[in-house]
Amino acid sequence: MSMQNAIDWPERHLPGTGDNFVSNEVVVRGLTAGAVWRHLVDTSAWESYYDNVAGISFPDGGGPELSGGLAFRFGTFGFPPLDALVVEHQAPAEGVPGRLSWTAKQDGSPEERLDVLHARPVEDLPGGRVRILTQETRIGRPAAEPARQIPNPMLNGHQAWLDGLVRAAAGKERS
Template sequence: MTTQNAINWPVKYLPGTGDNFVSNEVIVKDLRAASVWRYLVDTGSWESYYDNVADIAFPDGDGPVLRDGVRFRFATFGRPPLDARVVEFQVPAEGLPGRLSWTARQGGRPEERLDVLHAWLVEDLPGDRVRVLTQESQIGEPAAALALVTPNPMLNGHQAWLDGLVRAAAGR
């Protein structure tokens, strides 16, 4: 039996306690975590495999490669840019999953405010397989409204991101 790792959740964003939560996962053969990680942390490649992200910027002059503590901005789901900061960063290594999480916020009037934690886990599995898990927990009125839409745009959008990431890492 193989035990798979889980996302590390700060209490504030614990799934099921906010206004919207989605989880997307793939397990793919003949691909390694290091290959996926390269495309995941390089925001300069995001728009080449995911069409729901734009206007990526680094206000402190960092980037385009993410690392622990980096602040960045990006637009997604047709919303104004979100202010984000990497809060967990662990490069995948033998026996250790890659972990990447960022918080992202949008201010404004109460009906515009959004506070999210988007987390990624990338791990090698036995049998030359890789598992990529992405989950997001959202707090705010826009998140609550999004959770009522069927099909859920965030669930579908994140699946497109995940699928594009895997295709890019596999060289397709």
């Protein structure tokens, strides 16, 4: 059974209520949610398959594997490093999708403030397929300008992350 609505959205970050919301999804054959999950939660692998992330650190210790309640920092989309916190972490299991989400914040002036919720369910589907969904809501002026661009750079960036994640989980090199 597919859990198409597997993201628990806090009211503040409900899709369509922020300044920028994007949704990307891939369904591929020949991978498992477990294989994808290993590459998704291991931040030491991110830069090997996704060009739009850098400077990953763990200010309170821990890492490089994400876990519930873990604080981390990373740079993306040209922002200074964002302060992130894993708010949901459930590894996939038989009949249960993996669920990972984090908040990310940037403080400062109204022109600089950013509040993000990034969610990623990963689930096995019948027929040896896996579904990977990435959805993100951004609130703040730094999110509003990219939302007006066509194509939305956040949409393209997240698609590149999904494509790289699939390649990494399949053991393929970058193209």
